[in-house]
Amino acid sequence: MKFLDSLRFRIATLFHRSQMSAEMDDELRSHIQHRADDLERSGLRRAEAERRARLEFGGHARFREECQEAAGGTFIESLWQDLRFAFRMLRKSPGFTAVAGITLAVAIGANAVVFGVLNALILRPLNVPQAQSLYGIERGSDKAVNQSYPDYLDLRDRNRSFEDLAAYNVASVGLDTGNNPSGAWLLEVTGNYFDALGVQPYLGRFIHASDERGPNSAPYIVLTYAYWHSHFQDDRSVVGRTVQLNKHPFTILGVAPQEFRGTLSFVFPDFWVPIVNQEQVEGVNVLNERGNHVMLMVLGHLKVGVTPPQAVADLNSIGADLEKTYPKDDGHMTFTLIRPGLTGDWLGGPLRAFLTGLMLLAGLILLAACANLGSLFAARAADRSREMAVRLALGATRIRILRQLFTEAILISLIGGAVGLWGSILLMQALSVWQPLPTAPLQIPVTPDANVYAVALLLSLASGFLFGAVPVRQVLHTDPYQVIKSGLTGTVGRRITVRDLLLVAQIAICAVLVTSSMVAVRGLMRSLHSSFGFEPRNAMLVETALNMAGYTADKAPAMQKRMIDALETIPGVKSVGSVDRLPLYYGANSVNVFTDKTTDLRPANAAAEAVIYNISPEYFDAAQTTLLAGRTLTWHDDKNAPRVAVVNREFASKIFGSAASALNGYYKAKDGSRIQVVGIVEDGKYGSLSEDPQPAMFLPVLQSPSSQMCLVVRSNGPSNGSSQIGVGLNNDPQQLVAAIKSKVTGLDAGLPFTIRTWNQELESALFPSRMATLTLGVLGVLGAMLSVTGIFGLAAYSVSKRKRELGIRMALGARPKEVLRAALGRPFKLLAFGSAAGLLLGILASRVLASIVYQATPRDPLVLAGVVFAMALLGLLATWIPAQRALSLDPVILLRED
Amino acid sequence: MTDQAQLLPGTLDLLILRAVSLGPLHGYGVLLRIGQISGNALLIEQGALYPGLFRLVRQGLLKASWGTSDNNRRAKFYELTAAGRKRLREETDNWNRLANAIGAALGAQLEEA
Secondary structure, three states, X not given: OHHHHHHHHHHHXXXXXXXXXXXXXXXXXXXXXXXXXXXXXXXXXXXXXXXXXXXXXXXXXXXXXXXXXXXXXHHHHHHHHHHHHHHHXXXXXXXXXXXXXXXXXXXXXXXXXXXXXXXXXXXXXXXXXXXXXXXXXXXXXXXXXXXXXXXXXXXXXXXOOEOOOXXXXXXXXXXXXXXXXXXXXXXXXXXXXXXXXXXXXXXXXXXXXXXXXXXXXXXEEEEOHHHHHHHXXXXXXXXXXXXXXXXXXXXXXXXXXXXXXXXXXXXXXXXXXXXXXXXXXXXXXXXXXXXXXOOEEEEEEEOOOOOXXXXXXXXXXXXXXXXXXXXXXXXXXXXXXXXXXXXXXXXXXXXXXXHHHHHHHXXXXXXXXXXXXXXXXXXXXXXXXXXXXXXXXOOOOHHHHHHHHHHHHHHHHHHHHHXXXXXXXXXXXXXXXXXXXXXXXXOOOOOOOHHHHHHHHHHHHHHHXXXXXXXXXXXXXXXXXXXXXXXXXXXXXXXXXXXXXXXXXXXXXXXXXXXXXXXXXXXXXXXXXOOOOOOOOXXXXXXXXXXXXXXXXXXXXXXXXXHHHHHHOOOOEEEEEEEOOOOOOOOOOEEXXXXXOOOOOOHHHOOEEEEEEEEOOOHHHHHOOOEEEEOOOOOOOOOOOOOEEXXXXXXXXXHHOOHHHHOOOEEEOOOOOEEEEEEEXXXXXXXXXXXOOOOEEEEEOOOOOOOEXXXXXXXXXXXXXOOOOOOOOOHHHHHHHHHHHHXXXXXXXXXXXXXXXXXXXXXXXXXXXXXXXXXXXXXXXXXXXXXXXXXXXXXXXXXXXXXXXHHHHHHOOOOHHHHHHHHHHXXXXXXXXXXXXXXXXXXXXXXXXXXXXXXXXXXXXXXXXXXXXXXXXXXXXXXXXHHHHHHOOOHHHHHHOO | OOOOEEOOOOHXXXXXXXXXXXXXXXXXXXXXXXXXXXXXXXXXXXXXXXXXXXXXXXXXXXXXXXXXXXXXXXXXXXXXOHHHHHHHHHHHHHHHHHHHHHHHHHHHHXXXX
């Protein structure tokens, strides 16, 4: 109560502050009048009496301040004073204010953006009720988040730890709502999906477990709010309407609420469809295949009172049982719980590592900015030592002066923080509507929330205190007597000051940033020119999903052949081949393969896991994959012929020991069938650009049909023959696109398809390293900016501090070179020292980078030279103006001053 | 002026309370009254009086109101509150005890010597 009273009193005094001080003035004046009256009565003239009264009264201002303190208005009053004074000081040195504000704005803005992304993708849980008890299940043995449907059913029905387990899978379909077949992304979900998550529909109803009554029994669609809004114009009568999904009639059941956008943090589907209708959606039904683990992501709420370790133990006991019961299909079955939404360690791991690293770098930037501002502040405090000495001499306490300095620091940091936050919000808004890849519903849903604001505020305050604290020692040791007596004493000495250390640290940090961004850029450049095992230039991709147009897997190859034949007749087209799944397209499909001698085909006995491609015979031609030995596949390798495959060199050496022994040798597939190797092709990149060589096998499409199909159309290319990566379509390709379009629609008008260049398609594979390079580049530029301002600050300060000394030197006949050395020698030495330290650290840090950016190596002479050159250039840039100033000093004027 | 005694720290508040206890006074009046009742034996810096007055008001021992002085000037008058009256009694007792004790101590020392 007492505290509340005092608070109320303080607030009241704050509001009545001006009234109070007016009253105080009145009262003191009244006192002087009364005294003057008395003095007048004793015979003085009025004017003389008033003068005497004022003298007797003493220091009017001092008593007034004491009165205010006594009246209790002191804290807020003096804060207000400090603030006003701080504003005045900052306005008086706009250059300093601008540099400090911008530095902080940039540093805090960068931190806010990185934290915003981190927050959106990793920290923030999925938008479902009781998200904290929601876990995904990952297989511990191979860190895969996918389970087969039969395994999922066992886990769901036999566990005692989860309220319920739901599962989902990402797929794409052709949706026709009337007259426009177009591709859409969806989640295939188990019937209990919505109920297990606890989400309520916005409109209509959701799918329930009771809807599942066997394959294709539940042709229902639940729309996302966004898709309903953009494709159905918020039409509430949409519930109950029938649409064509891959030419099958599906009924729209309902619309999900706006805030529920599926169970992945970065992929927002357009709608949900029951998994029991998989055949209609994907063209195949693998729900009965227990060994098909590349299938469902499983998640559910833990029961109240069940801890994650208990749940893991529960799942593992089921897993052990499954292992025993189905040795052929289920390998090592142990489980871990993961946060849902990021597909576990496959994506979540690297993403988390990268974002954490980025956050660390952003933190370093802020630290560098604080070091920068700290030294600026210390320099400023030194410049103001006479002002402080005077204030101390007049009776100000050191605490009061420190408070004043801190007020200034925090004012700047708050201004910088506010500007930075504003900028970062703009950036985040741009990020969240950005669709980085044209071919996938990938999004970065960063919406700044309270967390982001809190972090920005906290960082601002913390950095304010941090750089405000740098001059504290200086102030505490100010001896007013000495300062006033001898004027501004430039501490000319060889002593290493805190400022010097700060600058070295800052330059080192910046050198780290510059090094890592250069390493990343070089790595990206190299990965753009490395061998993919195919040639993306002058190749068009025609992607169709035959299943979307109602072609089942057994009818698909015939259609593929017809399309290939049709497209090959287009003038300018050299060859056309098909592949079921492009290399470097969101990971690769791998299956276990066995040596010919293996009889027990359980996963543990597999010789290797090989990437599998189902191709048409012309694929190698179209993709320009070099055949090293043997023959390619032909259209005669069909169902009636013995099974054959073309493998890559890595496959040959891994399974057979060498390419020579591989040719015409046999290996076994999971189902036990023997496959003969008829050809060997070069290695390529299949899953990601940064992977080690992977074994891969190419199977004839007629022997392992797939309704997924991508046609690679190889053309002669533009007449000048120099199409570069990133160059858009010119006239020639545009004609090609038109020709392809008319051919495909001529074959089947209802077939949804997309046409793009292979280079465009590669964007997705290059996306992670592009993003890494971009962000590191931005951070590198920020780091460079900071070191420029830091060195500039120190150099400028050292010149202004030693003006008099330099003037004397010049008056005594020093040459410009000597003056420069005297003025800038120290900043340059610090720069060299800091750069060297930073370069070393940067090389160490770049090892981390190598895991994200392909072929990023810090031991690249070009990078080293680049960093040294960049830092030297920055140093030159930052010392140029102070150097000019030092040279333009007029010794006569200088020596006359002071 | 040289025969005026320096005020002991903390005693100004007591003097103010005592001065005001005899009737409402404005600031300058308080100063005059202290001079009068102490026989002009105490040196009080004029301006130093006011922080004391404000402090006492804030502690609720005095209350202040604007009025007109004998000189026909606007002035702020101070008077004791109930709490102020109580505090004055307590402080007076304290002071007397302290003065007696110190006096006795000093006296005893003299006899011994």
